[in-house]
Amino acid sequence: MTLNDFYINTYNSLIRVINYTINSDKRIFWLYLVSSMLLAYYVYHKTKKKYSFLKYIFNKKVWLSQSSKVDYALIFINSFVKVFLLGSFVYYGLKLAYYTDEYLSHTLGLSDNNFSHFQIMFGFTITLTILKDLGTYLTHLAQHKISFLWEFHKVHHSATVLNPITQYRIHPVELIINNITATLIFGITMGVFDYLSNHPIDELEFLGVNVFSFAFLFFGANLRHSHVKLKYFNKLENIFISPFQHQIHHSNNPIHFDKNLGAKLAIWDWMFGTLVKSESVATLKFGLGKNDDINYTTIFQNLYMPFLKVSQHLTKWFKNR
Numbered sequence: 566m567t568l569n570d571f572y573i574n575t576y577n578s579l580i581r582v583i584n585y586t587i588n589s590d591k592r593i594f595w596l597y598l599v600s601s602m603l604l605a606y607y608v609y610h611k612t613k614k615k616y617s618f619l620k621y622i623f624n625k626k627v628w629l630s631q632s633s634k635v636d637y638a639l640i641f642i643n644s645f646v647k648v649f650l651l652g653s654f655v656y657y658g659l660k661l662a663y664y665t666d667e668y669l670s671h672t673l674g675l676s677d678n679n680f681s682h683f684q685i686m687f688g689f690t691i692t693l694t695i696l697k698d699l700g701t702y703l704t705h706l707a708q709h710k711i712s713f714l715w716e717f718h719k720v721h722h723s724a725t726v727l728n729p730i731t732q733y734r735i736h737p738v739e740l741i742i743n744n745i746t747a748t749l750i751f752g753i754t755m756g757v758f759d760y761l762s763n764h765p766i767d768e769l770e771f772l773g774v775n776v777f778s779f780a781f782l783f784f785g786a787n788l789r790h791s792h793v794k795l796k797y798f799n800k801l802e803n804i805f806i807s808p809f810q811h812q813i814h815h816s817n818n819p820i821h822f823d824k825n826l827g828a829k830l831a832i833w834d835w836m837f838g839t840l841v842k843s844e845s846v847a848t849l850k851f852g853l854g855k856n857d858d859i860n861y862t863t864i865f866q867n868l869y870m871p872f873l874k875v876s877q878h879l880t881k882w883f884k885n886r
Contacts, residue, residue: 585640589779592732592786601729601787608793627792631862632725632852638864639720640733643740654744658752665756676763689758693751694777694829700750702833704743705826714742716874723861724790725852727815731790736871781829790815796843806831809843817852 585591586598602622609621627633670676680688708718720736735743788795788808797807806827814825824841827834834840852858861867 589782592782593729594782597782597787598729600783601785601791604785604788604795605791605793608795612794622793624792627726627728630726632723633728633730635862635864635867636724636728636730636734639735639867640730642864642868643733643735643737646737646740650741650744654748658748658755661749661752662755662759665753666759669757669760673760676760678761678763680761682762685758685762688761689754690776692758693754696750696754697747698828698830699833700746701743701828702826702830702837704746705828706823706837706839708739708742709823709826712878713875714739716871716878717742719853719857719874720861720867720871722815723853723858723867724815725850725858727790727792727812727851729787729790732787734867736867738871777829794843799842799844802831802842803835803840804831805829806834807843809846810841812849812851813841813843813846815851816846816849817854817858818850819854821846 585593586595588594589596605622606618609618614621705718708714717736717739720739721731721734724731724734785795785808789806789811791808791812793808794812795808796802796810797805801807802810806825806829810825810831813821816822821841824839825831825834826839831840853861860870
């Protein structure tokens with residue numbers, strides 16, 4: 566890579582970070598931030614805080630903490646990674662869709678379905694939402710249960726305070742794993758519906774904004790990583806993960822470890838016995854616990870520590886063989 570290439574990629578990475586606030590696919594899109602502020606005000610008013618709303622939202626202990634500084638660094642670093650990889654994931658997702666469609670056509674013959682454009686897009690949206698959420702849950706579960714994956718996922722859980730940027734506090738290796746999962750689910754699902762549609766729909770339509778994702782992001786997704794304890798009705802938390810339920814997932818209390826792993830839907834946690842509802846938890850502290858938090862205080866520690874821990878696991882494994 567030449568110095569000029571480096572400057573171009575750095576510029577593109579900065580643009581990608583800025584683009585997060587103007588792209589409706591991104592969690593920190595300006596409209597979602599506004600809706601989150603309104604929901605935060607509801608929580609603020611309900612809890613009857615004795616200080617101003619602005620002080621409640623822009624708490625210096627949160628936004629200027631060392632933990633948050635790591636968040637800010639990682640969103641830039643991962644944006645740099647995405648500049649190199651995102652195009653590849655989109656390309657392979659479309660290729661997978663093509664081969665899925667070809668396989669179904671070869672195996673089952675040409676589709677003679679007469680589904681309308683609306684039926685295809687509605688079915689695709691519902692199916693992709695459910696399968697992507699299930700795939701995210703299973704990947705997340707694996708990241709908690711498989712030791713070498715957990716070492717990379719620890720970076721996300723090492724945050725001792727939460728803010729909306731903590732969503733992007735993930736190790737680049739985890740970023741790649743998550744994108745592989747999403748690409749497989751998207752490509753196969755798109756291929757199936759491309760086959761069912763008999764090819765009247767442009768591929769770009771399948772890449773459009775998912776209305777269910779829009780609703781999820783609009784109704785407080787940014788508060789999942791925050792100090793704002795937004796809870797849903799008790800029964801509703803059996804179906805959808807509330808922001809406070811996700812905050813429970815970040816608890817450093819061992820009884821909350823591996824709980825509330827779902828992204829949008831709580832039904833997977835309910836089915837697999839990992840669901841904890843808001844009513845059962847009063848107070849929370851975030852992070853990995855005192856013994857581990859000290860190892861993840863800087864950006865460099867968060868980047869190299871997973872590799873160090875994995876190498877220790879491998880060394881121990883080989884010694885025990």
